[in-house]
Amino acid sequence: SAVISQKPSRDICQRGTSLTIQCQVDSQVTMMFWYRQQPGQSLTLIATANQGSEATYESGFVIDKFPISRPNLTFSTLTVSNMSPEDSSIYLCSAATSGGTGDTQYFGPGTRLTVL
């Protein structure tokens, strides 16, 4: 298993600013993922982050709005750029120990973002 931490746990931001969310895993993982979740709703995958390559974004999400870094096998960041109130959500980081083999994803505690 993997233990995942996220920083910050919550933030309140002004429209037009950017926020970078950090995700730290206690062991080396192959795949890291970023999700968005509206309170009480399901998870929507934003992108998959592989170490040493560019992130793969899902339909409706673009790199200019949600740039992602993956500098090593234990760390990733997601930036929410030029924020608007519609970006208010919970952002979850997850990690899998290997890709494409059905390995379990482990999740961080999430970051609750409120944009005013």
Add this chain to the structure above:
Amino acid sequence: AQTVTQSQPEMSVQEAETVTLSCTYDTSESDYYLFWYKQPPSRQMILVIRQEAYKQQNATENRFSVNFQKAAKSFSLKISDSQLGDAAMYFCAYFLEGTYKYIFGTGTRLKVLA
């Protein structure tokens, strides 16, 4: 495209009783994995149970067990001897080998009544 359906937005169970949460999925693939995750109010998603589609035997983890019906594409979660700490949102998820993506259902909110 694969889809996951949880038809029960909310369920209630008395403490110490048994409850079953439903999940159906649609896929034309044969090798995949199914998961149940629990998300309490603290937001931390916790793995409850995992099932490989190639295994006929239903997975069990202590008080949690699944009824996996591959032909019917059904994957229900049974919680026995329900405890107050079981109260949470439960998400069913499908994973197709090689895709690196989970597909989540819409969730079922479980309330446990004392």
